[in-house]
Amino acid sequence: MGRREFLRATGKIAGLTLGLTLLGSLKGIPVDASPKFKSYPFTLGVASGDPSPDGAVLWTRLAPDPLNGGGMPFHNVPVQWEVALDEGFRHVVQRGTEFARAELAHSVHVEVNGLRPDTWYYYRFKAGAEISPTGRTKTLPAVEAPLARLTFAFASCQQYEHGYFTAYRRMAEEDLDVVFHLGDYIYEYGANEYVADGGNVRTHQGNEIMTLEDYRNRYAQYKTDADLREAHAAFPWIVTWDDHEVENNYAGPIPEKGQSPEAFMKRRIAAYQAYYEHMPLRRSSLPQGVVMQLYRRFAYGNLAEFHVLDTRQYRDDQANGDGSKPPSPESLNPQRTLLGTEQEKWLLDGLTRSGARWNVLAQQVFFCQRDYTEGPGQKLSMDAWDGYPANRDRLVNFMAEHAGRNFVVLTGDVHANWAAEIKKDFNDSNSATLGVEIVGTSITSGGDGSDVRADTERILQENPHIKFFNNHRGYVRCTVTPEKWQTDYRVLPYVSRKGAPVVTRASFVTESGKPGLILVGEQPVATTHSLTLV
Structure with missing residues (x-):
């Protein structure tokens, strides 16, 4: 179907739909x-x-003036959509009309159903006489269907000022089934408040964002990046947030700094609404006041089940004033929670019922213990699972009781690549290995990066369950079969300039039924930049 035919067909549908809308x-x-x-x-x-x-x-x-509130009058606008089996839209399988609603920044969320499982489709929109770019999406396999292979990428932490989103251009060139985004899609800071070690190469518009319009404009600034748009159009995305979608290191209703509880909750409401407006989420995630339902699960046949977590909205405040601190009675309090009671129960119930070969937690902050102190004593991140060890122990104990379930934890947040083995006791390198944690670096946050940092050798020596570190920018690609899980750390030598190539810095394999990491390949990365400071 050509452009003219699309305009004619969707115009007829618009008339019918408007006549039936209450x-x-x-x-x-x-x-x-x-x-x-x-x-x-x-x-x-x-x-x-x-x-x-x-x-x-x-x-x-709809945003004809994206950086200034969108540029739309406060009217609801009918937007036609169609889904086809081919990029030329000769085999259209569904079409309809949804409204770009003024109260939701004229965003459109179409929940299509009735499609075939495990199938690629193309889609596009039309408003007035204008037609959108074409996107491509893929449905999940049928429930419990045998699946021979799944390939996906995950990413996080894309500080706009710190570099160009070339990693997304390279991701769009991959052969993937889906993309997971693990948080920090935007950063809340004002222009040049957060400066990369090598300097910023782009600039945020405006001051630190606080209001709904501020958050909308910041998402728009990020989404005007052509490389990010390309990756969104190439694959379906499954998203969750971390802290910078609201404010650095916020904890539930508690801000990091300088705001009254009332002011912060107004800010959180605005941030949550803007997140929904700019993400491909279902109506079940539409914010209800100060709450937004974001934890959910996705099953890829009988091969892998992904439990997408929210480690920010329900957590207790960070212990010991946040930062990297020794454990204390506060951090070791068995009542402390990162997930909240309801989400933890939901997670354990889902893991118990799962019949998938691989059981995956797609989440935000470092799961395994990571001790920064050389020799006796410990210094741990109070914002990560190390600051909530009782909550982690409950999950680790579950993994121990259900050995053979092939547990994998996906993590973002820390702007570096790590690979770690989940131990029954992190202080005993001889204790049982229960699963693996794959930590992905940032898209841009931190600037160009380097292969190692000043603290790399010390941290690896203090934490023998951590098997790999790299400090370049990029994303992680995972290929999953019933027999093995392969992790490829895809990195760029620089992000301060456009057009960087991508290489696989290292690859690890985890065999089904044998938790642990097997290094199967390494490749050094040529770069003209280095970073030696922590």
Whole structure:
């Protein structure tokens, strides 16, 4: 179907849909059925996510003036969409109309169903006379279907000022089934408040973001990056957040600095709404006041089940004033929680019922113990699972009781690549290995990076369960079969300039039924930049 045919067909659907829509469902906001835009409205691209065996969420946002509130009048606008089996849209399988709602920044979230499992589809949108770029998405396999192979990438931490999003351009060139984003999609800082060691190469618009309009403009600034839009259009994404989507190191209702509880909760409400507006999430994740439901699970047939966690919204405040500190009675309090009671129960219930070959936690902060102190004593991150060891112990004990479930933890947050083995007792290198943790570096945060840091050797010696470290930017690619899980650390030599190549710095294999990491390949990275400071 060509552009003219698409305009004709979707115009007919729009008329039918508008005739059937109840005004009450649009909250009395005027509907502009024939919008005319001062410039192209699909400036933020398209995306898909939260796939199911029969569908996915299709996303876009109308924003002809993206960095200034979007540039749309306060009207609801009908947006037509269609899904096809081919990029040329000759074999359209579904089409319909959804509203770009004024109260949600004219974002569009289409929950398509009725599609075939384990199938690639193409999609696009039309508003007025304008047509969006084309995106591609893939449904999940049928429930418990045998699956021979799954390939995915995961990423996190994309500070706009610290570098270019070339890693997403390279990711879009991969042959993947899905992408997981583990948080820090945006950063809240004002212009040049957070400076990379090599200096910033781009600049945030405005001061530190606080209001709903601030957060909307910051997401828009990030999404105007063509490389990020390319990766969104290439694959379905499954997203979760960390702290910078609101504020650095916030803990539940507690801000990091300088805000009253009332002011911070207003800020959190604004941040949560803007996150929903800009992510391909289902209506079940629409914020309800100060709460947003984000933990959920996705099963890839009988091969892998992913439990996507929220380690930020429900946690207790960091112990010992946050930072890297020795353990204390406060941090060791058995009542302390990172997940919250309900989410922890949901996770353990799901892991208990899972019949998948691989059981995966897609989450944010370092899971394994990471001691920074050389010799006796310990210094641990109070913001990571090390600051909530009782919560981690409950999960580790579960892993020990269910040996053979092939546990894998995916992690972001720390702006470096790590590979670690999950031990029954992290202080005893001879204790049982229960699973593996794969920690991915940042897309840009921290700037160009390096192969090692000044503290690398010390940390690896103090933590023998940690098998690998690298400090370049990039993403992680994982290939999963019933027999093995292969992890490829895909890194870029620099992000301070555009167009960097990508190489596999190291590859590890974990065999089914044999928890642990086997190094199967390493490649040094040529770079003209170095970073020697922690």
